[in-house]
Amino acid sequence: MSSRLRPLVALLPLLFIQGCADFHRGDPTADAGTPSGGDGGGAGDGGGDAPSFATDAHPLLLSGCQSCHRAGGAAGNTGFVLTGDADGDFQAASALTDTAAPAGSRLLRKASGAGHGGGAIYADGTPEYQTLLAWIAGGAQP
Ligand code: HEC
Numbered sequence: 001m002s003s004r005l006r007p008l009v010a011l012l013p014l015l016f017i018q019g020c021a022d023f024h025r026g027d028p029t030a031d032a033g034t035p036s037g038g039d040g041g042g043a044g045d046g047g048g049d050a051p052s053f054a055t056d057a058h059p060l061l062l063s064g065c066q067s068c069h070r071a072g073g074a075a076g077n078t079g080f081v082l083t084g085d086a087d088g089d090f091q092a093a094s095a096l097t098d099t100a101a102p103a104g105s106r107l108l109r110k111a112s113g114a115g116h117g118g119g120a121i122y123a124d125g126t127p128e129y130q131t132l133l134a135w136i137a138g139g140a141q142p
Contacts, residue, residue, distance in 0.1 A: 050138025053090045057135040060128050061093060064121045065111070075118060080107075086142075094140045102136040 051057065061069075066082040068074040075081075080096060082089050096107035112129060113120025122128040135141075 050141055051131060051135040053093065053135065053140070053142050054086045056131050057093065058086055058089060060122070060131060061089065064128065065118070068118050080110075090142050094142075097136045097140045099136055099140050102133055105136050108132055108136065 061082060062084060065080075066073075066084070068076075069078065069080050069082050070076055071081060071083075073081075080092055082092065093107060096110075097105040102108070108129070110116040110118070111120075111122045111132060112124045122132065
C-alpha cells in the first residue's frame with residue numbers, strides 16, 4: 001500500500017525587498033560657508049570600522065569640553081554635562097547627534113562655535129571636528 005501524498009508546494013514569491021538602505025553618505029548641507037573640498041575620503045585611521053564613542057569621540061569631549069561641561073562648570077546647567085563615565089557620557093552626547101545630517105548635529109555645531117557660549121573648540125575642518133563628524137556619520141555608536 002502506497003499512498004501518493006503529493007505535497008502541495010506553494011511557491012509563493014516571498015520576497016520582501018527592503019528598498020531603504022538608508023545609507024546617507026556625506027552630503028553635508030552645512031549652511032555656513034561650505035568650503036567642502038575634500039569629501040572626507042579616507043582620513044587615515046585605517047580599518048573600515050566606524051569610529052566608536054569610547055575610543056574616538058569620548059576622549060575629545062573630555063579634553064575639549066569637560067572643563068565647562070561638568071557639574072559646577074560654566075556649562076554645568078546645560079543639557080550636556082560630562083562625568084567621565086563612558087556610558088553616561090555616551091547617552092548625553094548621542095542625544096545631541098543627528099545621524100541623518102551629521103554636520104548639522106547640535107553637538108558638532110556647538111563644538112565648532114555656532115551659537116556656542118564656549119566658542120569654537122573644534123573648528124570646522126580640524127582633525128577633531130573630522131573625528132566627531134565621522135563618529136556621527138558612522139551611526140554615533142558606543
Ligand atoms: C569655555 C567653556 C565651554 C567649553 C570648553 C565648551 N562649552 Fe559647550 N557650552 C558652554 C556654555 C556656557 C553653554 C551654554 C550656552 C550655549 O548654549 O551656548 C554651552 C552649551 C553647549 C551645548 C548646548 C547644551 C544644551 O543644553 O543643549 C552643547 C551641545 C555644547 N555646549 C557642546 C560643547 C562641546 C561639544 C564642547 C567641546 C567640543 C563644548 N561645548 C565645550 C561652554 C563651553
